[in-house]
Amino acid sequence: MRLKLAIIAAVMVVATACSGAATAPAPSSQADIDLVGPTALVLWHTQTGANAKALQELVDKYNSTNDKKITVTLQYQGSYTQLYQKNLSAIQAGALPELAVAYESFVADYQKADVVLNLDPYVSSAKNGLTKVQLEDIYKSYLDTNRFPQFGNQLLSFPFTKSLLVTYQNDDVLKEIGKTAPKTWDEFEATARAAVKKGADGKTSRYGWASNISASTFNGWVLSRGGKLMSADNKTVAWDGKEGVDSVKLFDKLLKDGVSYVPKGFDYQTDFGTGKVLFVEESSTGRPFFKSSFKGPINWSITGIPQIDPAKPKTVQYGANVAIFKSTPEKQLASWLFVKWFTDAAQTADWAVKSSYMPVRNSAKDTQVLKDSWAKDDPQGKQAFELIGASLPEPNARGQQDVRTVIEDLLTAVAAGKVTDIEKAVKDAGVKANQILKDNQ
Amino acid sequence: MASRAGAQRRLGRPAGIPRLRVRTVLKHLTLGAVAVVIAFPFYWMLTTAFKSFFEATTFPPTLFPQEFHFENFATAWGDAPWVGFFRNTFIIAIAVTVGELATSILAAYAFARMNFKGKGVMFMILLASYMIPGEATLIPNFVLVTKVLHIQNTLAVQIIPFLASVFSIFLLRQHFLSIPSELADAATVDGAGHLRFLRSVVLPLSVPVLVTVTLITALGVYDSFQWPLLVTNTDDVRPVQIGMAQFRTEFGAQYHLEMAAATFVIAPVVVVFLFLQRYLIQGVARTGIRG
Incomplete structure (x- = not known):
């Protein structure tokens, strides 16, 4: 009997180890729904000056080019600390936006109120998620930092402004x-x-x-x-x-x-x-x-x-991420689609050039916009980019x-x-x- | 007189220079030093507004700009929708000031000149509410305006919560108490009711303290940042102080532009203060309030 229990325990340990650190995403139909009518989203952020303008340009581009009638509105909410405090107040009042820029520790605090969307089903969705190649293109440490062991190792936010x-x-x-x-x-x-x-x-x-x-x-x-x-x-x-x-x-x-x-x-x-x-x-x-x-x-x-x-x-590793708050299935999916688009190689490269943050994807280095920037204006940006692999959350x-x-x-x-x-x-x-x-x- | 002159000679002071002169010089030197301390931040703001980014951040700092960069003002003006910010600020400041004056005058008069049951207890409750720190009521107030009143992201949410002020009621009450009761008796004999007495006698005698309340309220609204940031989301309803925050990032600050913006943001306040400072001082002096 003891031997049997020991074998079962050993099998469970091996199985757990083989499954990797990440929790297997629960099947979700919400990540696969079809978006019909227009979907309006609000993103609370902290960017000012040239960065705010660059972010607005990217959002305008998304609003005018996406085929799902998704409209993202940017709203500046002060410094990171002020944004954090506002989100805590908004949780109390039930007045959260659909998305907000957040440090990991902020996300952990928000999730105590169970208001943050688990992104695992969206990332792994066959219809709206990321392919294996796309996922591997994003720096592992950028994803690891957004997994929260305290909350079942869920992916509760996504890399946004990394350095x-x-x-x-x-x-x-x-x-x-x-x-x-x-x-x-x-x-x-x-x-x-x-x-x-x-x-x-x-x-x-x-x-x-x-x-x-x-x-x-x-x-x-x-x-x-x-x-x-x-x-x-x-x-x-x-x-x-x-x-x-x-x-x-x-x-x-x-x-x-x-x-x-x-x-x-x-x-x-x-x-x-x-x-x-x-x-x-x-x-x-x-x-x-x-x-x-x-x-x-x-x-x-x-x-x-x-x-x-x-x-x-x-x-x-420095920098903030973006969290999606629980709302309607349509808004949640629309939010994810925007985040997915924003972190795609072309956009993350563009954002990196204009904001000096690091691109979140390795393949961004092959984009012409980043190559030109590193060659002409920002050789130090390339030096920093080459160190990303050493950065830990x-x-x-x-x-x-x-x-x-x-x-x-x-x-x-x-x-x-x-x-x-x-x-x-x-x-x-x-x-x-x-x-x-x-x-x- | 002779003995005073003798004393001055003993002190080695020429007879022609009175003791008062030395005191006056010392007093003015002290006042001058205090004035420099108070005025220096303004001088620093103004001179930094004309400096280049490099000069504004260099150490040791320069007391006077090496080159004048007038374009800083144009750049700072172009970096935020200031016209809208100023419009919103003036609307909010005027509405809050007028509303707060109206409620405070009536409440202060009632507490100062009328007798009614529970007056003492009510006044104590009013004062007690003033002792609660603003931070403690911030989130409950936010929930109230968002969840119950549904007025978030409007000008109204920056006006309505501030239409009554315990401080203003207290300040005005202290002044109203100092108005001789004989004047009220005379007005009563002449057939004036409370409102008539308030309008025709009390208010004309209270101009300095009313100006003080006006200035304190308007300046408070003009400087407010935390509440507007919390309850608004879009620039079309936000005040000037939110615009000021837009020159800072987590990795650096555009000090020269920030100071240029600070210069045109405080300009209206300085102008108003220069015109009304006499009343402000009188008002504070008459009510015995100390800053």
């Missing part, structure tokens, strides 16, 4: 100090130290590194050191081990030694352009802002962040927004010189973060 943590490197300064681009953290430290320059008055006139206080950047440091951000069961943080401690120690050491500084606002962009700092770690989407800050032409490039093992590079468990605050409080305390025992501080931050995650289970 990654990269190093902005002033090549003129690098040449001046006779160094090459560092690959490891040790090389990075040595190069950053070599870049420091002091004026006649003894004040630092050039730093090696502008180290932003950001939870995402910290997550990137941990990943690049071979660490993990969450435990296997996704219930506790994993950044509070050696990799997290080493990351904070380097942050602390270079600050104390005057090699790096904590920027205020976006002043690191101008500092970079004027050669006052060698390295900045920031989102790849910051490229146009860096360029605007250059007084004259400079030589610069984008590289991966330093690694423990450069053969297996890792960085953190941040945790998407509920409570992650507050966990980010814990990390940033830790880094702020270190920068302010208030932390004497870094190992204990990281451990304590981990305990606090785990309590937050527990409270949000």
Whole structure:
């Protein structure tokens, strides 16, 4: 009897493992219905300026060319935090739009109210879904980040505005100090130290590194050191081990030694352009802002962040996704069809050129629009694009927004010189973060 | 007089310069320093509005623009539908101010000059409601206007919830209480009712405090951002402050354009304030309210 049970258990384990991490989509007729009359959709977003115009152009194109009479209306709703708060209020009032741009942690919070549509049936729909080739064309990490273990591993959102943590490197300064681009953290430290320059008055006139206080950047440091951000069961943080401690120690050491500084606002962009700092770690989407800050032409490039093992590079994936809220079957399908169109190679390439976000599909690199852009205006965009494969998603468990605050409080305390025992501080931050995650289970 | 001159000589001060002069100089120096502190952000806004993006973000900052980029104003104006934003803001500000003045004057008069059962309790309840932080009522109010009243994404949703203000009622009541009761007695003898007394005696005596309420209300509406963002979705009903948010992204800010926009957004407020500041100061002084 025991043997029989053991065999059944073993078969179940093997079967589960073979089925992969993703839950098999439930058969759904809603993903296969025919759209008849006009369908009006509203998409809440956060884009401003040139990005907002580019997004509007794409939406106008969709509205005028789709054969299903779908009309998408864009509505700006402030910053990501303001959009998140508005969505939480809209959930209470039953006034959600059909689609909204959202970070993973936002989606997890919305789904507590069971308002987010599971996209698995739509993606796998023979009639309206994506083919295997199309699905494999989308970066795996971009899809993984939108699967929520806390909610049965459902695909609750889809990649929309993606980017990654990269190093902005002033090549003129690098040449001046006779160094090459560092690959490891040790090389990075040595190069950053070599870049420091002091004026006649003894004040630092050039730093090696502008180290932003950001939870995402910290997550990137941990990943690049071979660490993990969450435990296997996704219930506790994993950044509070050696990799997290080493990351904070380097942050602390270079600050104390005057090699790096904590920027205020976006002043690191101008500092970079004027050669006052060698390295900045920031989102790849910051490229146009860096360029605007250059007084004259400079030589610069984008590289991966330093690694423990450069053969297996890792960085953190940035950017938001789009969630579809539960509504009528027609609106849900229409929303999915728009998302599918928007993330198709032609559109994602167009969006990438105009917005500086990364395309969500690998095949976008073969589009003429992206090739031209990389060749003429944005070679650094290509450098960033080539690093996408190394980018890993941040945790998407509920409570992650507050966990980010814990990390940033830790880094702020270190920068302010208030932390004497870094190992204990990281451990304590981990305990606090785990309590937050527990409270949000 | 002789002893004062003697004291001045002992202090080493020439007899011709009175003690008052030193105090006045110190007072004016202090006031001047405070004025600089208050005016500096405006100076900074104005000068940044003329700078290039590079100059606006460079460190150390420049106190005066190296080059004047007048085109910043045209660019900022073209980046958002400002005409509509200004129109909406003026409509909302005027409607809220007029409505709030009407309700506040009547309520304040009732609490100040009329006797009725439960007046004290009602006034305490009114004041208690003022103690509830706005954040606590934000979502319930949003649900109310969306689910019950169905007025989201309209100008009305930015007007109706603000047609009564506890602060304005309190401010006006404090002033109405200071009007001598003999005037009310005389008006009663002359056959005037409450409304007549209010219109012919109380309001003419309350111009400074009414201007104060008007300014505080209008400026509050002009500056509001969170509520309009929450209850509106489209630019055709949104106010100017939402337009201001459109110069920022998560990766950078167009400071020079943001400051150019801030300059033309606050211009109407500055003009109104310059004309009415005398009344504002008088009004605040008379009611004993401190900022």
